[in-house]
Amino acid sequence: MKRSRAPYWLALPGWLWLAIFLVVPIAAMASVSLTTGNLIDGFAQTLSVSNYSDAIAKYSTQLVRSLVYGGVATLLMLILGYPVAYWIAFKGGHRKSMFLFLLLLPFFVSFVLRTISWGFLLADDGILFGTLKGWGLLPEDFHVLATTVAVIGGLVYNFLPFMILPIYVALERVDPRVIEAAYDLYASRFDAFRRVVLPLSLPGVFAGVLMTFVPASADPVNAAVLGGTGNTMIGNIIQTEYLVNSNYPTASALSFTLMAVLLVGIFIYARALGTENVMEAAAR
Amino acid sequence: MSEAIPAIELDGVVKEYLSHGETVQAVKGVSLAIGEGEFFSLLGPSGCGKTTTMRMVAGFEEPTKGVVRLHGQDVTDVPPNKRDVNMVFQSYALFPHMSVWENVAFGLRRRRVPDAEVKQRVGEILEIVDLTGREKRRPREMSGGQQQRVALARALVNRPRALLLDEPLGALDLKLRQAMQIELKRIQREVGITFVYVTHDQSEALTMSDRIAVMNDGLVEQLATPREIYEKPASKFVAGFIGTSNLLTGTVASVEGAGAVVRLGAEDRILVSGPSTAGETVDLTVRPEKITISTEQPEGDLSVVRGTVNEVVYLGTYNSYAVGLADGAEIMVFQQNANDSSVTAERGDTVWLSWQPQHSYAL
């Protein structure tokens, strides 16, 4: 029988879309990142690699800060999100889809608006802290807004569902009989979790970490709305260089640097914590 | 086995589920005792409560009412990881992320058996189930029959005092099934552990078991040896479920001592013990292979009915006749092709069917 070519043709529009709207802009940006000049005189392609070294030298603090904030936020999301995913998957009963819907409900409100409303919530004299201070439960000079805590808190709040959903999907696929088999073979509840449930959910954890760490590290909104001057992240710098300073080469070079750092990070993460490896370890 | 403490004992066990606000009784009151080293089967149609009964023995379900005892000890409230029985699941439930070796070693490690002993025991059991050399494989890299044997080894390696098997051969094709039946029997003899075997396949239960509990709709209809269940089914349901069976309904014409004569049509005369009042309506059963088919009226103290051949089918080792009776009922007759395979009667012939009186029972 002749193999059907239909799948190839059906995939073609998708590939074209990706080629035009992903590859072309990236290539264009790569080219821009090597130019010199300014908005008034125009930019000329000079293949100046120094754009990169200059940008990194100038903004290394923000770059490192972004990775740290992104990393801490991701870790917090994992700690907060796993139990929620577990609870929905195993205790959600026939209300599972309702819980998933509730989880996604905030997404019906714009990302920026959600973050701004967090700003109101955390304001020094806002509904939360204002009230608590009024009752004398908090000292007058207590504040959260414009601190690291607020930025990381905002990141956790905004990206948490992206951690929960893939973990939920992985847990949902675990056959309950397999967990029963662990109990039947003398495993305690903890053992059954550690040796069976956790390893089987690792592909979900892996996906969840990628889906939260990458956007959280690059996010400009939370730092802009909830952070102060000391919490600027690399996303803010790129935005400012591009939109305010019209310094396209530096903005592009920073974007590429961030992309490269994230890719290397992901690669190391996949290598060191590859699901196969962790599963092997858990099976011992 | 009557005096010794039974390995497994269920005492008035009831299991109710709440589903969509309604109470469903999956098991409606089961009492049975399984002896040490016995091969015991739970047999019944789909949904009759076999798995539920088994899960209560394993500890995955708590009975709504009643008591579960293992070796005389009340374990009704003991969790599964503290019960000295192991289960082979209907779908095997192997750990997909572990190798064969790790799957089998799982139970021993949870019990903190020293490494050297784990190694030795896992090696031994893999040899028994003929999987030596496949230790490093993952379950998904194995055939259904191999996975089945891993599941068996994973349970047996712990040397439980009883092994619970829930339709362990259900997913295998006929050839492999038959091979594994023999294999299971051999392993059971070798390890000498009590096996509780759930199946809805009557021939499997008949060939493998020491005793069978036939279940229907949450209750045990009959608990006896395979021979007894086949030869002397205790109810209409058992007669119909085990093998091919002819069910007849007739009226008691006369009672003579311990026996009665039951009539279907004017020329019929079925001898049965049991019914004691003339005029009573009785249900009878007789197995197809017990019946002799002839074109002349047979002599002697036999049960005899008259009918017309509706269908003759040649089935290799035997011929099968479907004979219609005067009252509209149809009787199946199997005739062994021992000497010659020619048929006694053709479609449309009028024939006499006869059998020894002890082969029909009033139900």
Ligand SMILES: Nc1ncnc2c1ncn2[C@@H]1O[C@H](COP(=O)(O)OP(=O)(O)OP(=O)(O)O)[C@@H](O)[C@H]1O
């Ligand atoms: N968790 C449950 N909730 C509600 N009803 C259940 C539950 N488990 C089983 N039942 C019901 O109890 C009855 C017995 O189920 P069980 O699984 O014991 O049957 P079974 O004899 O093992 O059948 P099969 O041969 O199909 O495996 C069925 O009618 C089933 O629908």
Ligand SMILES: [Mg+2]
């Ligand atoms: Mg079942």
